[in-house]
Amino acid sequence: MAALIFLAVxxxxxxxxxxxxxxxxxxxxxxxxxxxxxxxxxxxxxDLIPNLVETAKGYxxxxxxxxxxxxxxRSRAMGAGNVHDKSAAETQLSAAVSKFMLxxxxxxxxxxxxxxxxxQEELTATENKIAFARQAxxxxxxxxxxxxxxxxxxxxxxxxxxxxxxxxxxxxPAQREAPKVQFTR
Amino acid sequence: xxWELIAANRRKSLFLFVGMATLLVxxxxxxxEAAMGEGGGTFGIIVAVALWVILSAxxxxxxxxxxxRMSRAKEVTPDVHPQLFNIVDEMKIASGLTKSPRVxxxxxxxxxxxxxxxxxxxxxxxxxxxxxxxxxxxxxxxVIAHETSHIMNRDVQFLTVASVMxxxxxxxxxxxxRGMWYSGGSATRRWRSKKSDSGGSNAPFVxxxxxxxxxxxxxxxxxxxxxxxxxxxxADACAVQLTRYxxxxxxxxxxxxxxxxxxxxxxxxNAPMFIVAPLQEGVARASGWGxxxxxxxxxxRILRAMSEGAGLLSYQHAFARLRGKPVNIIPRSGIQxxxxxxxxxxxxxxxxxxxxxxxxxxxMDLMRAVNGFAFLLCACGLKIKVPPELKDPSIACPxxxxxxxxxxxxxxxxxxxxxxxxxxxGTSKPGDASDVPFAQPAIGAPGSVGAQESPLEYSxxxxxxxxxxxxxCGHLLQLSPSFAASQMKCANCGRxxxxx
Numbered sequence: 001m002a003a004l005i006f007l008a009v010x011x012x013x014x015x016x017x018x019x020x021x022x023x024x025x026x027x028x029x030x031x032x033x034x035x036x037x038x039x040x041x042x043x044x045x046x047d048l049i050p051n052l053v054e055t056a057k058g059y060x061x062x063x064x065x066x067x068x069x070x071x072x073x074r075s076r077a078m079g080a081g082n083v084h085d086k087s088a089a090e091t092q093l094s095a096a097v098s099k100f101m102l103x104x105x106x107x108x109x110x111x112x113x114x115x116x117x118x119x120q121e122e123l124t125a126t127e128n129k130i131a132f133a134r135q136a137x138x139x140x141x142x143x144x145x146x147x148x149x150x151x152x153x154x155x156x157x158x159x160x161x162x163x164x165x166x167x168x169x170x171x172x173p174a175q176r177e178a179p180k181v182q183f184t185r
Numbered sequence: 186x187x188w189e190l191i192a193a194n195r196r197k198s199l200f201l202f203v204g205m206a207t208l209l210v211x212x213x214x215x216x217x218e219a220a221m222g223e224g225g226g227t228f229g230i231i232v233a234v235a236l237w238v239i240l241s242a243x244x245x246x247x248x249x250x251x252x253x254r255m256s257r258a259k260e261v262t263p264d265v266h267p268q269l270f271n272i273v274d275e276m277k278i279a280s281g282l283t284k285s286p287r288v289x290x291x292x293x294x295x296x297x298x299x300x301x302x303x304x305x306x307x308x309x310x311x312x313x314x315x316x317x318x319x320x321x322x323x324x325x326x327x328v329i330a331h332e333t334s335h336i337m338n339r340d341v342q343f344l345t346v347a348s349v350m351x352x353x354x355x356x357x358x359x360x361x362x363r364g365m366w367y368s369g370g371s372a373t374r375r376w377r378s379k380k381s382d383s384g385g386s387n388a389p390f391v392x393x394x395x396x397x398x399x400x401x402x403x404x405x406x407x408x409x410x411x412x413x414x415x416x417x418x419x420a421d422a423c424a425v426q427l428t429r430y431x432x433x434x435x436x437x438x439x440x441x442x443x444x445x446x447x448x449x450x451x452x453x454x455n456a457p458m459f460i461v462a463p464l465q466e467g468v469a470r471a472s473g474w475g476x477x478x479x480x481x482x483x484x485x486r487i488l489r490a491m492s493e494g495a496g497l498l499s500y501q502h503a504f505a506r507l508r509g510k511p512v513n514i515i516p517r518s519g520i521q522x523x524x525x526x527x528x529x530x531x532x533x534x535x536x537x538x539x540x541x542x543x544x545x546x547x548x549m550d551l552m553r554a555v556n557g558f559a560f561l562l563c564a565c566g567l568k569i570k571v572p573p574e575l576k577d578p579s580i581a582c583p584x585x586x587x588x589x590x591x592x593x594x595x596x597x598x599x600x601x602x603x604x605x606x607x608x609x610x611g612t613s614k615p616g617d618a619s620d621v622p623f624a625q626p627a628i629g630a631p632g633s634v635g636a637q638e639s640p641l642e643y644s645x646x647x648x649x650x651x652x653x654x655x656x657x658c659g660h661l662l663q664l665s666p667s668f669a670a671s672q673m674k675c676a677n678c679g680r681x682x683x684x685x
Contacts, residue, residue, distance in 0.1 A: 118665070121271065122267070122271070124271075124322070133278050136278070
């Protein structure tokens with residue numbers, strides 16, 4: 001009788017154990033999937049930028065600096081390996097792109113170029129998609145990291161070497177640089 | 186946090202479903218008892234349930250397609266309006282749907298939009314051409330977010346179930362009351378006399394049945410409308426949460442309601458689905474209990490009063506402030522974990538306000554493209570719109586009188602030669618010459634087998650502009666400004682045309 005109870009307890013513990021392990025795997029996969037969603041959009045942005053620069057070049061002879069800043073930021077972002085490096089590089093790229101977009105306002109001819117408008121729309125959409133995908137990714141990361149730190153799943157996470165994932169932060173340039181109001185000149 | 190919302194919605198739908206089902210069964214029972222005497226109740230219930238099953242089957246199997254067809258909506262591909270598709274994709278990512286809804290355009294000047302589809306994976310969003318002409322990117326995003334929220338919250342499912350229930354109840358009561366009216370109540374007596382029953386015992390049933398038949402539909406309608414209105418508020422709240430930009434939806438709603446163009450595609454069936462009620466409802470109805478949508482001014486005011494960011498809680502508080510009483514628009518479980526979301530900044534609008542006219546013209550051209558028109562740029566600068574019925578090889582410019590060739594895809598000489606060589610050598614199949622799979626042989630191509638399967642070719646006239654040409658089968662193909670591929674497949678006959 002005692003053996004039977006012992007067996008039942010062991011079986012229950014095993015089921016519990018497997019359940020937690022599986023949910024950890026599931027959550028980690030969700031994080032991975034969310035990351036790949038971001039990655040697709042980041043790649044798309046990297047693909048769009050050369051076209052954009054190429055189109056703008058002819059109109060913006062005097063803006064070499066802005067254009068090189070974008071191109072450099074892009075190649076840095078493409079070289080970045082892990083999530084941490086990537087968020088830093090992509091933040092810079094976002095800043096360079098938004099500065100470029102502000103400069104475009106001074107070039108009405110460029111703004112009338114259909115090809116440029118189509119590219120600009122694509123870029124806007126890609127930026128939005130990155131923002132939305134980042135939200136989903138960070139939610140998934142939060143869920144996963146909570147699970148890893150909380151009892152009892154933290155025991156199993158420690159045994160199987162589940163590491164906490166990192167958030168993907170892109171500071172929006174508009175938020176970081178608060179508008180400076182000057183009343184005196 | 187979206188999941189809790191959906192779950193809460195599901196519970197509410199179940200509640201409504203049970204409530205309406207009870208009403209329907211009770212109606213069936215009492216009408217059965219009243220019309221057929223004792224024991225007729227069971228039969229009445231069977232009739233009621235059968236009616237409901239038939240109506241639901243019809244709405245589940247034919248519903249969404251029927252609604253789209255009734256609204257004369259046409260499915261479009263991304264190259265017709267890249268921005269619209271981009272926005273739909275953005276909202277798909279933001280809402281966590283697994284699949285983008287299909288996109289339809291309705292050829293109407295009145296700005297409006299609706300979503301349909303019983304499952305989120307198999308849903309559609311339809312917008313009118315008027316909506317595309319009037320709204321800027323942020324506003325369009327607000328509208329699409331509202332529709333995506335309907336899909337995400339399973340509102341279409343709910344509306345379908347509820348309207349079928351409502352329909353069954355109304356139909357049953359109507360038939361019963363008419364029967365009573367025309368026979369002056371004699372039907373019951375005649376029936377009973379046959380059964381040689383003891384009279385009088387049936388009277389309470391008759392009275393109950395009449396009361397239910399009068400009050401039931403009224404009650405069901407009120408229930409349906411009140412929840413439909415609540416769902417509109419909820420979709421507004423979710424839309425803001427998705428876009429992080431309340432002003433986009435607010436100004437879109439204003440523009441939609443300000444446009445005094447009637448929507449011809451609207452009718453009693455699809456009216457509740459539109460973002461803004463399209464039918465001319467009387468003043469009393471528009472603000473009262475019998476309206477499917479809340480008054481637009483109020484929706485706009487709530488959106489503009491959101492002072493605590495773009496979260497659901499912020500909407501809830503704005504709603505409570507304006508109404509002066511706490512009303513739970515958003516199920517409490519949905520906002521528990523709501524963190525304050527910052528409102529984002531407006532997009533620098535690509536299309537300046539002065540070029541609205543151009544935007545209108547673009548959308549009109551878009552509708553022509555959807556309807557199979559081809560576009561030619563004459564040397565004098567006029568854009569000639571060629572209707573699909575015109576089969577002439579050229580058209581005279583209405584301004585300068587120049588003859589313009591109507592571009593059609595042509596059989597490529599190179600591929601013809603390559604195919605002929607391939608056929609002579611006999612090692613490879615003719616089609617292999619260009620590595621292009623051909624679904625069907627060309628129509629009207631020269632006689633030999635190789636030539637029949639050679640690809641069509643079309644050389645671009647301009648780059649960075651919209652272009653269109655007709656395939657060998659006569660179907661119109663569109664090239665977007667960002668089109669960069671080397672070939673295009675005809676949606677009609679499946680033939681590949683090489684674009685040079």
